[in-house]
Amino acid sequence: MRLAFSIAYRFLKSNKGQTDLILIGIIIGVSVQIFIGSLIDGLQISLVDKTIGNASQITIVPAGKDKYFLEDRALLDTLKTNDNLTAVSESYDNSAFININGDTYPILLRGLEFEDANMIYEFSDKLIEGNIPQLQNETLIGATLATDNNLKIGDEIEILTPEGVNQRLKISGIFDLKVSNLNKTWIVMPIEGARAIFVNDNQLTSIEMQVSDVFKADTIAEEIKNNLNNSSVDVVNWKEENEELLSGLSGQSASSIMIQVFVLLAVLLGISSVLAISVVQKSKQLGILKAMGIKDNQASFIFLFQGLILGTVGAILGSIFGVLLTYIFSIFVKSPDGTSLVPFYLDYKFIGMSALIAIVASMIAALIPARNTSKLNPIEVIKNG
Amino acid sequence: MAKILKLMDINKVYGDKIKTQVLFDINLDFEESTFNSIIGESGSGKSTLMNIMGTLDRATSGDVEINGINISNMNKNELAVLRNEFIGFIFQFHYLLPEFTVMENILIPYRIKNKNITKEAISRAEELMEIVGISKVKNNKATDISGGQQQRTAIARALINEPKIVLGDEPTGNLDSSTTEIVYDLLRDINQRYKTTFIIITHDKRVAEKADRIIEIKDGRIEMDISRKI
Ligand SMILES: Nc1ncnc2c1ncn2[C@@H]1O[C@H](COP(=O)(O)OP(=O)(O)OP(=O)(O)O)[C@@H](O)[C@H]1O
Numbered sequence: 001m002r003l004a005f006s007i008a009y010r011f012l013k014s015n016k017g018q019t020d021l022i023l024i025g026i027i028i029g030v031s032v033q034i035f036i037g038s039l040i041d042g043l044q045i046s047l048v049d050k051t052i053g054n055a056s057q058i059t060i061v062p063a064g065k066d067k068y069f070l071e072d073r074a075l076l077d078t079l080k081t082n083d084n085l086t087a088v089s090e091s092y093d094n095s096a097f098i099n100i101n102g103d104t105y106p107i108l109l110r111g112l113e114f115e116d117a118n119m120i121y122e123f124s125d126k127l128i129e130g131n132i133p134q135l136q137n138e139t140l141i142g143a144t145l146a147t148d149n150n151l152k153i154g155d156e157i158e159i160l161t162p163e164g165v166n167q168r169l170k171i172s173g174i175f176d177l178k179v180s181n182l183n184k185t186w187i188v189m190p191i192e193g194a195r196a197i198f199v200n201d202n203q204l205t206s207i208e209m210q211v212s213d214v215f216k217a218d219t220i221a222e223e224i225k226n227n228l229n230n231s232s233v234d235v236v237n238w239k240e241e242n243e244e245l246l247s248g249l250s251g252q253s254a255s256s257i258m259i260q261v262f263v264l265l266a267v268l269l270g271i272s273s274v275l276a277i278s279v280v281q282k283s284k285q286l287g288i289l290k291a292m293g294i295k296d297n298q299a300s301f302i303f304l305f306q307g308l309i310l311g312t313v314g315a316i317l318g319s320i321f322g323v324l325l326t327y328i329f330s331i332f333v334k335s336p337d338g339t340s341l342v343p344f345y346l347d348y349k350f351i352g353m354s355a356l357i358a359i360v361a362s363m364i365a366a367l368i369p370a371r372n373t374s375k376l377n378p379i380e381v382i383k384n385g
Numbered sequence: 386m387a388k389i390l391k392l393m394d395i396n397k398v399y400g401d402k403i404k405t406q407v408l409f410d411i412n413l414d415f416e417e418s419t420f421n422s423i424i425g426e427s428g429s430g431k432s433t434l435m436n437i438m439g440t441l442d443r444a445t446s447g448d449v450e451i452n453g454i455n456i457s458n459m460n461k462n463e464l465a466v467l468r469n470e471f472i473g474f475i476f477q478f479h480y481l482l483p484e485f486t487v488m489e490n491i492l493i494p495y496r497i498k499n500k501n502i503t504k505e506a507i508s509r510a511e512e513l514m515e516i517v518g519i520s521k522v523k524n525n526k527a528t529d530i531s532g533g534q535q536q537r538t539a540i541a542r543a544l545i546n547e548p549k550i551v552l553g554d555e556p557t558g559n560l561d562s563s564t565t566e567i568v569y570d571l572l573r574d575i576n577q578r579y580k581t582t583f584i585i586i587t588h589d590k591r592v593a594e595k596a597d598r599i600i601e602i603k604d605g606r607i608e609m610d611i612s613r614k615i
Pocket residue numbers: 399400405407425426427428429430431432433434
C-alpha cells in the first residue's frame with residue numbers, strides 16, 4: 001500500500017506537465033463550484049435579509065376572526081428566554097384615520113415597546129429626524145407622510161378612530177423604513193398610548209419575533225405553538241406568507257446545483273481520461289512491477305492514489321481560489337450606492353462538502369483506469385521492449 | 386541434489402483461430418544452485434519457455450513444479466507472491482522504473498514483499514550494489530546512468546529478495562562484448578556466493594560454454610542437453 005502510494009506520487013511528479021494540467025482542471029472546477037455556490041448563497045441571504053430582515057419572522061396572532069388577545073406575561077417571559085429567538089416584541093395595532101387640514105387618510109396605528117421593537121425594526125437607526133417617543137402622546141411618522149404633508153418635528157397630528165375617538169399626538173421623530181407604503185401609513189407610538197386611545201387595556205394584536213436561523217422559522221413556530229396551549233392565539237411564520245420568494249430561492253438553488261454537477265462532471269471526465277492515458281504511458285513500469293510480483297489490486301491502487309492525491313491537492317487549492325474569487329467579487333462588484341452587490345458570505349459546510357465531493361469524484365474517476373491495469377499482461381510489455 | 390524447477394510435458398500453442406504450436410512436450414528439470422544456459426535460433430521458443438518457467442505465462446498443457454509445488458492450481462495473486470519471493474528476473478532491457486533512483490529500484494521487490502524497509506534490507510542492497518559495482522551511482526535516477534550500469538542495477542534488483550531462481554532472457558543482449566563478459570562473470574560469482582540457481586537464455590556461444598549445462602531448443606523441442614561434470 002505504501003509502495004503503491006509512493007509509486008503514485010513519483011508517477012505524478014515525473015509527468016509534471018500532465019499533473020499540472022489536470023490539477024489546474026480540478027482547481028478551476030472546484031473554485032468555480034465554490035464561487036457559484038457562495039455567490040448564490042450570498043445573493044439569497046441578502047435577498048431574504050432585505051425581505052424579512054426588518055420584519056416579524058414568527059408572529060403570534062389572535063385565533064380565528066378575533067382582533068385581540070389577552071396579554072400573557074408568562075408567555076412573554078418564556079419567549080424572551082427562548083434561545084432560538086433574537087427578538088420578541090408585543091404590539092397593539094389598530095386602523096384609524098389621520099386628519100390633516102380637513103383631509104382624512106387611512107393609517108395603521110402601531111403601539112409598541114420601543115426597546116423590544118427596535119430589535120426588529122431598528123427605529124433608532126432609521127430615524128432621519130427627531131427622537132423615539134418618550135411620552136404616551138408622542139409618535140413617530142414615516143418620511144413619506146411627513147414630506148407629502150409638510151409635517152415637522154413638534155407638529156401635532158389628529159387621529160380619528162372608527163369608534164369616533166379623537167386624539168392629538170405630537171410628532172417626536174420621522175423614520176424611513178425604505179418601504180414607501182410603511183413610510184406613508186405607519187404611525188408608531190408607545191403601546192400604552194395606543195391602548196389608551198382605543199380603551200383596550202391588557203390586549204395585544206400580535207407578538208412579533210425574529211429567529212437566529214430564518215430558514216428554521218417554520219419549525220420554531222411549530223414548537224412555540226405546541227408549547228402554547230392557548231386556544232385564543234395562533235402562530236404564523238414568514239415562510240407560509242412568502243411562498244413565492246421561497247420557490248424562487250429553491251429554483252435558484254436547483255440551478256446552482258445543476259451548474260455544480262456539470263462542472264464536477266467535466267472535472268471527473270478530465271481526470272479519468274488523463275489517468276487512462278497515464279496507464280498506457282506507464283504500462284512498461286506496470287508490466288515489470290507485475291513480473292516482480294506486485295498484485296493486481298496493488299497496481300490498481302497506484303492509480304487510485306493518483307486520483308486521491310490529485311483530488312486532495314486540487315480540492316484544497318480550488319477551495320482557496322474559490323474563496324478568494326468570492327471575496328474579490330464582493331469587493332469589486334458594487335451596486336450604484338457603493339455597497340457590494342453580493343455580500344461576502346462563506347458557508348464552511350458547503351466548502352468542505354465541495355472539497356470532499358471533489359476528492360471522492362477524483363477517486364471515482366481513477367477507478368476505471370485503475371481497473372484497466374488488471375488487464376495488463378507483463379509478457380506483452382517484456383516482449384515489446 | 387534437489388530439483389528446484391521441473392517442467393513436465395509442456396506444450397504451448399499460440400492463437401485461437403490459427404493455432405501455432407511453439408513448444409512440444411518439453412520435459413526439463415533443474416538442480417538447485419546450478420548455472421544453466423539455454424541457446425537456440427531466433428523463434429525457436431526460448432522466451433516462451435522461460436516465461437512459462439517464470440509463471441508469467443501459462444502452458445497450454447503440462448505441469449510446472451517450483452520447489453516441489455505444482456503451480457497449475459495457483460491463482461494470479463499466489464503466482465505474484467511466488468514470483469516476488471522465489472524468482473528473480475533479468476530481461477534484455479533493464480526495465481528500471483525511471484521515476485526512481487538506482488537504490489530505490491533495487492528495493493522495489495523488497496517493498497512489494499515487506500511493509501517497511503529495514504536496515505538489513507538497505508545493507509543488503511548496498512552489498513549487492515558493491516558486488517555489481519554501482520555503489521557510486523546509487524542515488525542517481527535510473528535514467529541517469531549508463532546502459533551497463535542499468536543492467537547491473539536490474540541484476541541487483543533481481544537478487545534483493547534472495548530468490549532461489551534467477552531467470553535471464555538475454556540479460557546482456559544490449560551490452561557490448563566486454564561488458565557482457567563482466568556481467569556474466571558477475572552472475573557466476575553470485576551463483577557461487579549465494580547458491581542461486583541461474584537459467585539464462587543467450588545467443589553467445591562463448592557465454593553458454595561457461596555454464597554448468599547447455600540446453601539447445603530447436604523448433605520448440607529440446608535438441609541438445611549437455612552438462613559439464615562438476
Ligand atoms: N503471442 C504470440 N502469438 C503467436 N505467436 C507467438 C507469440 N509469441 C511468440 N510467438 C511465436 O512463437 C515462436 C517462439 O517465440 P519466442 O519468443 O519464444 O522465440 P525465441 O526463441 O525467444 O526467439 P528470439 O531468440 O528471437 O528471442 C515464434 O515463432 C514466435 O513467432
